[in-house]
Amino acid sequence: MDRDRAREVGRVEHGGSDDPDVLDLSANINPRTPMGVEEVYRNALEDARRYPAEPPDAYRDAAAGYVDCDPEAVVPTPGGLAAIRLAIDLAVEPGESVLVPAPSFSSYAREVRLQGAEPSFVPHEEILTADPAGHSLAIVCNPNNPTGTLYPREDLLAFARQCRETDTHLLVDEAFLGFTEQASLAGTPGVTVARSLTKLFGLPGIRSGFAVATGEMREAMVAARRPWNVSVPALATGRYCMCQSAFVETTRNRVREERALLRHGLDDRFAIRPSDAPFVLIDAGGPGVDAVLKTAADHDVAIRDARTFRGLDNHVRVAVRDSAATDRTVEVFADV
Secondary structure: OOHHHHHHHOOOOOOOOOOOOOEEEOOOOOOOOOOOHHHHHHHHHHHOOOOOOOOOHHHHHHHHHHHOOOHHHEEEEOOHHHHHHHHHHHHOOOOOEEEEEEOOOOHHHHHHHHOOOEEEEEEHHHHHHOOOOOOOEEEEEOOOOOOOOOOOHHHHHHHHHHHHHOOOEEEEEOOOHHHOOOOOOOOOOOEEEEEEOHHHHOOHHHOOEEEEOOHHHHHHHHHHOOOOOOOHHHHHHHHHHOOOHHHHHHHHHHHHHHHHHHHHHHOOOOOEOOOOOOEEEEEOOOOOHHHHHHHHHHOOEEEEEHHHOOOOOOEEEEEOOOHHHHHHHHHHHHOO
């Protein structure tokens, strides 16, 4: 791959504003973090003077408890995207085909192409009924980004069985699953689950996550993973966060309530996709995306231009955060 092509496929679309005066509703990050996490991070400094344990068993134990799987199946990674890249790298060969939902996270296709393979795009609502035969890998985002679709667990398990029958590996990105009550697919044979602590715990810069895999994929991931690939502070804060069940429950309730209030405040003028995620996808309607973005900017609010997602030409995505953010969002759309 030439350098220009590598730069092109290397771009990652996450949204986000660095302006402290702007309310950032373009990135789906929890505005709150667990109480006590700052002290945990600070106290990790002394331990950072030594190499961490390898493998980091305490972190794997916490992750296993968090998603209810065998600790041996947990592969620590510096964030969810690192888990996704590792799985695609190991499951895909040049020239092969990969089932990819659309619209969805742009990095799936990017990572597939980095391996010299080709994404085969499927509408996200049809991904679980697509035939996996002839594809080396199938990717599912649950809940899907940017639509917020949460797939029924029994349908996911049925698709996983079909993938095993066709010798197609299944990668399930559960970056937003912690905002729901649905159980993880972690530990399901033939499935690699990618998890991130970025979204739910509001710590994108920590770069803490993990993959869960079984069988040959688990063995390959363990062999390919670099020693000490997650820093001591990331291990410490991640371990702490994954044990904060009360924080998780409070966050789920808040997001569910604010999402309902946001829909109520907007659905008289705009079409909003049903969502089980900490964001909503909104059809910009007659005013159009540019008008919505401009009005939001005039209100010092950043929202995501969803035209960056395949197949969406008149949509924006708005993060669900707290009551103040909900009020500002309703105010923005009332002025469009």
